[in-house]
Amino acid sequence: DTGVSQNPRHKITKRGQNVTFRCDPISEHNRLYWYRQTLGQGPEFLTYFQNEAQLEKSRLLSDRFSAERPKGSFSTLEIQRTEQGDSAMYLCASSLVGVGQETQYFGPGTRLLVL
Amino acid sequence: GDSVTQMEGPVTLSEEAFLTINCTYTATGYPSLFWYVQYPGEGLQLLLKATKADDKGSNKGFEATYRKETTSFHLEKGSVQVSDSAVYFCALTPNTGNQFYFGTGTSLTVIP
Numbered sequence: 445d446t447g448v449s450q451n452p453r454h455k456i457t458k459r460g461q462n463v464t465f466r467c468d469p470i471s472e473h474n475r476l477y478w479y480r481q482t483l484g485q486g487p488e489f490l491t492y493f494q495n496e497a498q499l500e501k502s503r504l505l506s507d508r509f510s511a512e513r514p515k516g517s518f519s520t521l522e523i524q525r526t527e528q529g530d531s532a533m534y535l536c537a538s539s540l541v542g543v544g545q546e547t548q549y550f551g552p553g554t555r556l557l558v559l
Numbered sequence: 560g561d562s563v564t565q566m567e568g569p570v571t572l573s574e575e576a577f578l579t580i581n582c583t584y585t586a587t588g589y590p591s592l593f594w595y596v597q598y599p600g601e602g603l604q605l606l607l608k609a610t611k612a613d614d615k616g617s618n619k620g621f622e623a624t625y626r627k628e629t630t631s632f633h634l635e636k637g638s639v640q641v642s643d644s645a646v647y648f649c650a651l652t653p654n655t656g657n658q659f660y661f662g663t664g665t666s667l668t669v670i671p
Binding site: 448477479484485486487488489492499500535537546547548549550551552553 | 603650658663664
């Protein structure tokens with residue numbers, strides 16, 4: 445069973461550095477989502493792709509954040525010039541668009557700590 | 560806008576006790592409703608879902624019924640186990656299905 449995988453699982457960086465996270469969705473899923481989760485809160489939507497097209501971005505996604513899904517398979521989320529406020533768990537989810545509402549399947553997350 | 564409000568925790572119960580975690584929602588149209596569970600150190604896992612009014616989702620002894628008249632989707636289990644200790648998230652996706660809106664989560668601890 446190959447679910448959603450994310451790498452790395454943990455990342456510690458210094459303020460001002462750039463970081464990049466990778467998400468590999470379930471293979472036949474055409475939608476991929478990024479969320480951010482801070483301690484004691486539920487996940488907050490950041491952006492999503494359908495195939496390689498980025499269709500929606502939250503206002504939470506500042507200019508320092510960029511996400512790509514170049515071949516419609518894996519995706520990367522890059523944060524430039526990290527700030528302490530970026531410390532959070534970054535979650536990836538994937539789904540298969542079809543008839544009715546689709547279920548999103550989540551990866552284990554990448555926990556980022558900015559010092 | 561669309562949102563989910565769920566009962567604040569933490570909740571501590573003895574094994575075999577009855578569990579209810581309240582969840583209410585605000586949405587236009589007819590959203591789908593979900594409960595996700597997050598065990599310590601793991602990612603979110605789908606627990607159950609319901610896609611239309613009066614539907615009942617169920618899994619692993621947990622149940623929740625989509626009540627449009629009260630805009631609620633309360634999670635229940637008749638007899639909790641220690642292994643049910645986790646954080647539970649109520650969520651909705653609007654009928655466009657583009658993103659999920661999550662509640663803040665309810666932490667459950669079950670003691671032997």
